[in-house]
Amino acid sequence: MQKFTTLTGIAAPMDRANVDTDAIIPKQYLKSIKRSGFGPNLFDSWRYLDEGEPGMDHSRRRLNPDFVLNQPRYAGASILLARANFGCGSSREHAPWALMDYGFRVIIAPSYADIFYQNSLKNGLLPVVLEEATVQQLFEGVYAQEGYRLSVDLDRQTVTTPSGQVIHFDIDPFRKHCLVNGLDDIGLTLEHVDDIRAYEARRRKEAPWLFR
Amino acid sequence: MNGKTLYDKLWEAHVVRTNPDGTALVYIDRHLVHEVTSPQAFEGLRLAGRGLWRVDANLATADHNVPTTGRRQGIADPVSRLQVETLDQNCQDFGITEFGMNDPRQGIVHVIGPEQGATLPGMTVVCGDSHTSTHGAFGALAFGIGTSEVEHVLATQCLLLKKSKNMRVRVEGAIPFGVTAKDIVLVIVGRIGTAGGTGYAIEFAGSAIRSLSMEGRMTVCNMAIEAGARAGMIAVDDKTIDYLRGRPYAPPPQLWEQAQVAWRSLYSDAGATFDHEIEIDAGAIVPQVTWGTSPEMVVGIDGRVPDPAREQDATRRASMRGALEYMNLVPGTAIQDIAIDKVFIGSCTNSRIEDLRVAAAVVRGKRLAHNVKLAMVVPGSGLIKTQAESEGLDKIFAAAGFEWREPGCSMCLAMNADRLEPGERCASTSNRNFEGRQGAGGRTHLVSPAMAAAAGIAGHFVDVRSWR
Numbered sequence: 001m002q003k004f005t006t007l008t009g010i011a012a013p014m015d016r017a018n019v020d021t022d023a024i025i026p027k028q029y030l031k032s033i034k035r036s037g038f039g040p041n042l043f044d045s046w047r048y049l050d051e052g053e054p055g056m057d058h059s060r061r062r063l064n065p066d067f068v069l070n071q072p073r074y075a076g077a078s079i080l081l082a083r084a085n086f087g088c089g090s091s092r093e094h095a096p097w098a099l100m101d102y103g104f105r106v107i108i109a110p111s112y113a114d115i116f117y118q119n120s121l122k123n124g125l126l127p128v129v130l131e132e133a134t135v136q137q138l139f140e141g142v143y144a145q146e147g148y149r150l151s152v153d154l155d156r157q158t159v160t161t162p163s164g165q166v167i168h169f170d171i172d173p174f175r176k177h178c179l180v181n182g183l184d185d186i187g188l189t190l191e192h193v194d195d196i197r198a199y200e201a202r203r204r205k206e207a208p209w210l211f212r
Numbered sequence: 213m214n215g216k217t218l219y220d221k222l223w224e225a226h227v228v229r230t231n232p233d234g235t236a237l238v239y240i241d242r243h244l245v246h247e248v249t250s251p252q253a254f255e256g257l258r259l260a261g262r263g264l265w266r267v268d269a270n271l272a273t274a275d276h277n278v279p280t281t282g283r284r285q286g287i288a289d290p291v292s293r294l295q296v297e298t299l300d301q302n303c304q305d306f307g308i309t310e311f312g313m314n315d316p317r318q319g320i321v322h323v324i325g326p327e328q329g330a331t332l333p334g335m336t337v338v339c340g341d342s343h344t345s346t347h348g349a350f351g352a353l354a355f356g357i358g359t360s361e362v363e364h365v366l367a368t369q370c371l372l373l374k375k376s377k378n379m380r381v382r383v384e385g386a387i388p389f390g391v392t393a394k395d396i397v398l399v400i401v402g403r404i405g406t407a408g409g410t411g412y413a414i415e416f417a418g419s420a421i422r423s424l425s426m427e428g429r430m431t432v433c434n435m436a437i438e439a440g441a442r443a444g445m446i447a448v449d450d451k452t453i454d455y456l457r458g459r460p461y462a463p464p465p466q467l468w469e470q471a472q473v474a475w476r477s478l479y480s481d482a483g484a485t486f487d488h489e490i491e492i493d494a495g496a497i498v499p500q501v502t503w504g505t506s507p508e509m510v511v512g513i514d515g516r517v518p519d520p521a522r523e524q525d526a527t528r529r530a531s532m533r534g535a536l537e538y539m540n541l542v543p544g545t546a547i548q549d550i551a552i553d554k555v556f557i558g559s560c561t562n563s564r565i566e567d568l569r570v571a572a573a574v575v576r577g578k579r580l581a582h583n584v585k586l587a588m589v590v591p592g593s594g595l596i597k598t599q600a601e602s603e604g605l606d607k608i609f610a611a612a613g614f615e616w617r618e619p620g621c622s623m624c625l626a627m628n629a630d631r632l633e634p635g636e637r638c639a640s641t642s643n644r645n646f647e648g649r650q651g652a653g654g655r656t657h658l659v660s661p662a663m664a665a666a667a668g669i670a671g672h673f674v675d676v677r678s679w680r
């Protein structure tokens with residue numbers, strides 16, 4: 001997994017609640033058997049005016065000039081500001097893959113769907129949770145000022161605004177540890193092989209029909 | 213001691229070890245695999261030189277990409293074909309049992325698990341698919357996972373999890389005529405909201421839930437995720453046990469008694485406390501139709517499209533406006549005045565034999581309305597298809613102008629060739645009405661099988677309670 005420590009970057013606003021995973025990366029791109037290359041199709045049906053299919057030359061597609069990420073002021077954004085219940089819907093990990101492939105490393109929202117939140121953490125995409133009112137204030141900041149940049153420090157668990165305001169956020173200590181060090185979950189679990197074997201031996205006695 | 217909830221019991225029985233921060237390594241009994249969310253996980257195993265922890269805990273099938281017609285000719289779309297072939301290859305390489313595209317047992321992963329008895333009470337069941345909550349209908353802890361977690365389960369048979377909070381939704385009273393499990397769960401989603409169950413495991417309880425068949429219970433648990441909950445579940449009773457008896461993966465006769473005794477303890481104790489409880493009066497439920505682009509945007513068949521101007525909350529008002537624009541609906545329109553272009557009866561929510569019987573009873577002896585371009589019935593599995601054909605349901609559908617297809621996910625998410633064209637409006641028995649879900653620009657109204665069938669005949673939504 002990619003490490004995450006600190007990041008300063010342009011914030012882009014995704015100003016709608018319940019952004020679902022079908023919107024983040026439409027199903028036709030889920031046919032890929034790879035983990036990469038989803039960036040050009042992030043928010044595909046909002047971002048382009050024509051209907052996208054895998055294998056298209058994206059440079060020739062018609063961009064939707066009204067879509068927020070197509071506005072020049074948000075070019076190169078690495079922080080996505082979002083509303084409640086971001087990432088609801090399916091379990092597709094293609095959603096965080098697409099966000100990261102596009103260039104996002106941090107999302108800031110009042111809440112996330114459970115599976116999306118976990119999937120993001122496992123890929124080095126940091127989902128920051130802040131109070132609704134604080135998120136609202138950041139939206140206002142982004143709209144008011146072109147080139148609005150936020151600094152995110154995972155170690156200190158802070159988001160710093162251009163005016164120097166420091167906002168604290170919470171994160172599970174274990175997940176933070178994994179992110180900061182870029183740790184592989186499977187490797188960590190395999191340190192407990194004996195525990196898993198002991199559990200299986202006990203369970204096999206209690207519920208033998210589960211092991212057939 | 214207050215007693216334990218069903219979720220507490222399932223959780224505790226699967227904890228391998230607890231970490232100081234409260235997270236736990238949880239053992240997974242059954243892992244279901246499909247073609248869309250697994251290729252990158254197998255690739256990860258290969259890159260790390262890892263094998264499977266327990267081959268026999270896995271069961272695979274191809275469902276999302278498979279065509280629903282002309283299956284013998286294979287998959288026309290080369291990208292879809294490669295994904296299905298990749299699953300075949302991975303299952304072969306790693307020794308996993310797979311019901312391939314032309315196996316009579318092939319079907320939607322959440323339909324075949326229970327059908328085979330591969331989903332059992334007291335199990336932890338996972339799959340790289342959010343509708344894994346379906347399997348909770350059997351008193352199992354079942355939830356969807358992402359691809360990293362798929363790889364983790366393949367390699368370790370465990371997941372690192374944090375315990376969820378407990379929520380109970382009690383649906384009490386007799387279910388009125390014409391109202392189905394789908395209507396019940398749509399009402400629940402409408403009440404809780406799409407994020408209301410986030411962080412919770414939901415237990416569905418109450419006399420109305422107990423009165424449902426296993427098929428109906430699966431429909432309810434299937435859509436727990438639409439209320440934001442990763443897992444939905446229902447306590448074990450005689451119906452659960454009767455459903456499983458004799459299924460291929462169910463315990464063999466010499467273990468059946470022991471298993472049954474263990475399963476009968478899978479309910480919430482009388483004194484158990486829930487972090488959140490909701491009660492719904494079954495008698496007040498009417499057939500439901502979604503009007504927007506989120507499953508919580510739902511109203512009764514006797515209702516009207518709501519007016520965003522009357523919504524107080526600014527974010528919600530904006531969502532409603534956006535949804536109505538996408539759906540091309542005007543506030544105040546009676547739901548029964550909404551005309552449809554297509555009908556889709558299928559998906560892991562409503563493609564089981566009981567769903568098909570109900571839909572067939574509605575269309576028997578009638579004809580599809582002229583304005584309806586296509587109505588398709590897609591059974592959840594090959595075995596359901598065979599069963600339905602032995603009952604003559606395929607003939608009833610065909611006589612009414614409904615197409616009878618091969619099993620798979622089909623137009624639930626339109627990854628195969630079945631899809632809505634831009635602007636088309638569909639009465640669908642699936643579970644998500646998100647923008648573009650059934651095809652770019654397509655407009656989805658979620659309903660029960662009976663409501664979808666009746667809409668196909670009438671050409672617009674109608675109240676099945678007054679259907680003859």
Ligand code: SF4
Nearest residue numbers: 343559560621624625
């Ligand atoms: S039928 Fe639809 S919701 Fe169910 S697994 Fe298939 S795509 Fe997902």
